[in-house]
Amino acid sequence: MVLSACECEASFATCKEVKVSYLVFIGTVESIEPISLNRWYGANQSALQSLNDAFIKAQEHPSAESLRQVKDTYLAMFPGMDEREKKQVQSADTIQQMTSMFYSSLDRGMRVHLKVRSLFKQGDDDDDAGYKAKKNANFLDVFTTSGDCGYDFQIGETYLVYANDEEGADYFFTSICMRTKRLSEAGEDLAYLYFYKNQPEASSRLEGFATSDRKSQLAIDPLHEPAAIGSPIAGVILQLKSDKLTRYAESDTGGRFLFDGLPEANYELSVFAKGYPKTNQLLAGPRRLHVKEKSCARQIFVLPKAGG
Numbered sequence: 001m002v003l004s005a006c007e008c009e010a011s012f013a014t015c016k017e018v019k020v021s022y023l024v025f026i027g028t029v030e031s032i033e034p035i036s037l038n039r040w041y042g043a044n045q046s047a048l049q050s051l052n053d054a055f056i057k058a059q060e061h062p063s064a065e066s067l068r069q070v071k072d073t074y075l076a077m078f079p080g081m082d083e084r085e086k087k088q089v090q091s092a093d094t095i096q097q098m099t100s101m102f103y104s105s106l107d108r109g110m111r112v113h114l115k116v117r118s119l120f121k122q123g124d125d126d127d128d129a130g131y132k133a134k135k136n137a138n139f140l141d142v143f144t145t146s147g148d149c150g151y152d153f154q155i156g157e158t159y160l161v162y163a164n165d166e167e168g169a170d171y172f173f174t175s176i177c178m179r180t181k182r183l184s185e186a187g188e189d190l191a192y193l194y195f196y197k198n199q200p201e202a203s204s205r206l207e208g209f210a211t212s213d214r215k216s217q218l219a220i221d222p223l224h225e226p227a228a229i230g231s232p233i234a235g236v237i238l239q240l241k242s243d244k245l246t247r248y249a250e251s252d253t254g255g256r257f258l259f260d261g262l263p264e265a266n267y268e269l270s271v272f273a274k275g276y277p278k279t280n281q282l283l284a285g286p287r288r289l290h291v292k293e294k295s296c297a298r299q300i301f302v303l304p305k306a307g308g
Contacts, residue, residue, distance in 0.1 A: 006148035008177035014192045015205055015296030017179045023163040023172055024121040024193065026183060027114030027140060029155050034077050037110050037146035038153070051077055051102070058095045070098050078105065108171065109145035112153045114161065116140055120193045142172050149175045160186040160193075188258075195261045196294075204262040204291045208299035210236050210251040210271065229255050233303055236283060237276040241268045264293040271301050 018024055032038050054073040058066035071089055075081065081089070092098050116137055142163045144150040151174055153159065161180050163172040174180045179189060195203040213231035232255025240247045242265040249257040270285030284301045291297050 006176060008149075008175075011177070012179070013207075013296060014179065014189050017162055018121060018193070018196065020164070021121065021162040021178070022123060022165050023140065023142070023161065025114075025119045025140065026117040026158065026160055028117060028158045029112055029153050030115050030139070031113045032153060032155060033079060033111050033113075036077075055095070055099065055102075058098075062095065067092075067095060067098070070095060074098065074102065078111070107145075109143045109147075109150055109173070110153075112142050112144060114140055114142065114159070117158065118197075120197050140172070142174050144174050149177060151176055151180050158183045160189055191260050199261065200294060202261050202263040203294055204264065205296045206240065206259040206262060206267075206269075206291060206299065207296070208238075208257055208301065209255045210234075210238075210257065210301045210303055211255050212303060212305040214302050231305075232256070233305075235274045236301075236303065237272040237274070239270045239272060239276075239285075241270075241286070242266060262291055264291060264295075266290050269299060271303065 012020065051070075051073045054066070054070045058070050071092065074089060075086065078085075089098070089101065092101065116139060119137060122137070140161075140163075142161060144153065159180060160183055161174055162178045163174045163180075164178075165172050181189075183190075192203070192205055209229045210233040211229050211231050212233055213229075215230065232251070232253065234251050234253045234255060236251050238249045238251065238257045238259075240249070240259055240262075244263075244265070247259055249259055251257045267289055268286035269289060270287070271283045273279065273281035273283055275281070283303050287299065287301075289297060289299065
């Protein structure tokens, strides 16, 4: 059977991903099971082969002893099972029941056991009591598939993990379609999450682009993370002002600019040419906007090509 490449329905921007995720945390991988399904350690197929041999023997020579061997081999392959799952295995009466459990486990994927370094979110943002009661969790388990959509965790590596609970299931999952990534690659996410956790009243984000292509303004979905924008303008200066603060940012080579750690307020956003404040050439604005608490806003400025 040929598996198709993973196709993600959406790639959310940081703020949206945090909002729709049940779990957001930094964790170091302690173990992965079954390890034989992992990309980095999959060359070790001994456990999977032993289980396959036990299944074949039980099918060819059905007996209480061969069923027991299947159960023992299965439990050895999945040592991190909780007591409820272990009881389900022990109570299985037939090889058919064990086969069904095995394929169900394969569908669920690998259990990744992580030591929690920092917990940003667990549950609903508005459920403050529940969050405070759970935020001291030391370990969390997250599942990911062994197929193209599964995330390639490594034992000993530290990650920023976004995870959700599967509908109708009692476990959490993540995939390459979410913003889970190695901690060393999560700089922009961590900037947002720092304020989200430590200063929720000032955790809003304003991001945007400077471009000379008017079509780019229409092509950007406000919920999703754009990979790039057409005809970006780098080096222009963005001035953000409210009654209580004035902040500045400079558009990068992709035309992108970003303000983090904003409280809810009415703002004015203006664009100045390179050289500001020595030269005071206003290219656009002031544009008036309201940034809500714990939200993300996006603004696109279409500027003359000479403005960069």
